[in-house]
Amino acid sequence: MTYPPGDRMAEGATGTAERRGRPRNAAVDTAVVETVLRLLEEGTTIGDLSMERIARETGVGKATLYRRWAGKEELMVDVLRSLDAADPELPGRSAREDLVLLLEGLRRRGLAKRSSVVLRTVLGQVKAQPRLWKEYHDTVILARRETTVAVIRRGMATGELRADLDARLLSELFVGPMLSRAVFHESEELPEGLAEEIVDAVMEGARPRP
Amino acid sequence: MTYPPGDRMAEGATGTAERRGRPRNAAVDTAVVETVLRLLEEGTTIGDLSMERIARETGVGKATLYRRWAGKEELMVDVLRSLDAADPELPGRSAREDLVLLLEGLRRRGLAKRSSVVLRTVLGQVKAQPRLWKEYHDTVILARRETTVAVIRRGMATGELRADLDARLLSELFVGPMLSRAVFHESEELPEGLAEEIVDAVMEGARPRP
DNA sequence: CCCATACGATACGGACCCGTCTCGTATTGG
DNA sequence: CCAATACGAGACGGGTCCGTATCGTATGGG
Numbered sequence: 001m002t003y004p005p006g007d008r009m010a011e012g013a014t015g016t017a018e019r020r021g022r023p024r025n026a027a028v029d030t031a032v033v034e035t036v037l038r039l040l041e042e043g044t045t046i047g048d049l050s051m052e053r054i055a056r057e058t059g060v061g062k063a064t065l066y067r068r069w070a071g072k073e074e075l076m077v078d079v080l081r082s083l084d085a086a087d088p089e090l091p092g093r094s095a096r097e098d099l100v101l102l103l104e105g106l107r108r109r110g111l112a113k114r115s116s117v118v119l120r121t122v123l124g125q126v127k128a129q130p131r132l133w134k135e136y137h138d139t140v141i142l143a144r145r146e147t148t149v150a151v152i153r154r155g156m157a158t159g160e161l162r163a164d165l166d167a168r169l170l171s172e173l174f175v176g177p178m179l180s181r182a183v184f185h186e187s188e189e190l191p192e193g194l195a196e197e198i199v200d201a202v203m204e205g206a207r208p209r210p
Numbered sequence: 211m212t213y214p215p216g217d218r219m220a221e222g223a224t225g226t227a228e229r230r231g232r233p234r235n236a237a238v239d240t241a242v243v244e245t246v247l248r249l250l251e252e253g254t255t256i257g258d259l260s261m262e263r264i265a266r267e268t269g270v271g272k273a274t275l276y277r278r279w280a281g282k283e284e285l286m287v288d289v290l291r292s293l294d295a296a297d298p299e300l301p302g303r304s305a306r307e308d309l310v311l312l313l314e315g316l317r318r319r320g321l322a323k324r325s326s327v328v329l330r331t332v333l334g335q336v337k338a339q340p341r342l343w344k345e346y347h348d349t350v351i352l353a354r355r356e357t358t359v360a361v362i363r364r365g366m367a368t369g370e371l372r373a374d375l376d377a378r379l380l381s382e383l384f385v386g387p388m389l390s391r392a393v394f395h396e397s398e399e400l401p402e403g404l405a406e407e408i409v410d411a412v413m414e415g416a417r418p419r420p
Numbered sequence: 421c422c423c424a425t426a427c428g429a430t431a432c433g434g435a436c437c438c439g440t441c442t443c444g445t446a447t448t449g450g
Numbered sequence: 451c452c453a454a455t456a457c458g459a460g461a462c463g464g465g466t467c468c469g470t471a472t473c474g475t476a477t478g479g480g
Contacts, residue, residue, distance in 0.1 A: 019424090019425075022476070023479090045257050047258060050468080052466075053467090061428045062428095062469080064428075161418070172390060173383070173408070177382040177385075197379060201375055203415055205417070206383065207415070229454090231447075231454035232455050260437055262438075272438090281439085
């Protein structure tokens with residue numbers, strides 16, 4: 001699932017592309033990333049994640065790690081990539097349906113300890129690891145926002161949604177409540193049906209209709 | 211501003227309450243907490259914060275730290291406490307006004323690097339430091355939610371807000387969009403007037419009114 | 421067959437950290 | 451004045467980590 005890097009060691013230009021000796025064991029790449037995810041799920045901080053420990057827990061030599069990644073940061077970037085979940089299919093029949101599907105995707109993601117823990121951890125390391133943050137922000141956060149904004153615009157075009165509001169603001173009206181629950185609270189607070197509840201409530205508004 | 215602890219060392223019950231020798235320098239308590247906040251603002255991870263470094267950067271002996279706090283976790287709890295910002299005064303004239311004030315408080319908080327960075331950092335350490343999380347969750351997150359829910363209920367009672375929705379869900383409709391911006395995006399995305407925009411949009415709903 | 425490379429294991433020097441303790445000095449109460 | 455405590459500085463033993471190097475052993479390509 002992970003797709004670790006090609007060879008990063010390249011000391012000189014000596015490298016003829018033809019690799020000669022024993023080939024790398026691809027299973028190791030996967031196993032390492034899985035170990036990191038498991039440790040994160042179990043509550044380990046990025047700060048507490050050492051290459052030494054990762055090697056130990058994977059049952060692998062340190063050299064095997066350094067043969068693949070130049071350091072912790074490089075490894076982490078690959079770990080993040082491995083979390084890229086496919087966006088849900090959006091049938092496009094109605095804005096409401098698409099929005100519910102999007103939020104439902106978020107809800108499931110919040111329920112999967114794996115991504116929610118990683119999410120929190122990543123958020124906490126933003127400034128310390130600008131590369132990690134940029135990677136995550138650009139590939140995950142911005143991508144989701146663009147998808148959502150596109151749905152909003154379609155809804156505006158069909159008259160399903162008010163066209164007099166900023167599309168991005170509107171998208172966050174839908175997404176924000178689900179995200180804040182996923183990030184700030186616990187998984188018991190992400191019950192089934194929450195996606196519909198939020199979408200319908202935002203659609204109708206908080207003010208009583210006459 | 212910070213109010214560090216009384217003496218935590220209490221080895222035995224020997225402690226007669228009358229303190230004899232040189233009294234502690236209260237300025238040190240403040241200076242230490244300020245140092246930690248500064249380091250966090252500058253992007254230091256909790257994991258990279260060592261007692262040794264905190265002492266060094268504050269210009270203080272390690273013993274001085276350990277005289278006040280039993281360890282890093284205790285110190286961090288006090289750091290978090292020092293961030294408790296007074297909740298804004300809620301005049302209670304209308305739900306809309308109160309909600310705008312609440313969200314405006316969040317916006318300002320997101321703008322203050324100090325709290326937003328600490329917020330992200332804390333979120334990232336949740337599982338690794340259950341005590342920290344509980345402290346933060348209970349004193350900050352739950353308190354805010356309760357305040358918001360109270361406002362919502364008042365609005366329901368006066369007919370300003372729909373009474374057919376769960377008050378907590380409704381509160382998150384208002385708070386979530388502001389929070390998700392503050393946490394996931396950058397401070398340029400927290401423009402003046404955002405609080406009103408969100409409140410009004412949620413009030414009216416996303417569906418066109420007839 | 422043979423040589424390049426991968427593998428797990430482990431040792432290495434250097435860095436930093438923890439929490440305690442000991443200096444010499446400052447500052448208080450009694 | 452004196453006993454008690456605080457202070458900055460830093461030594462101390464014990465730990466973990468980093469990134470590199472070196473084992474002996476697998477496992478492939480040419």
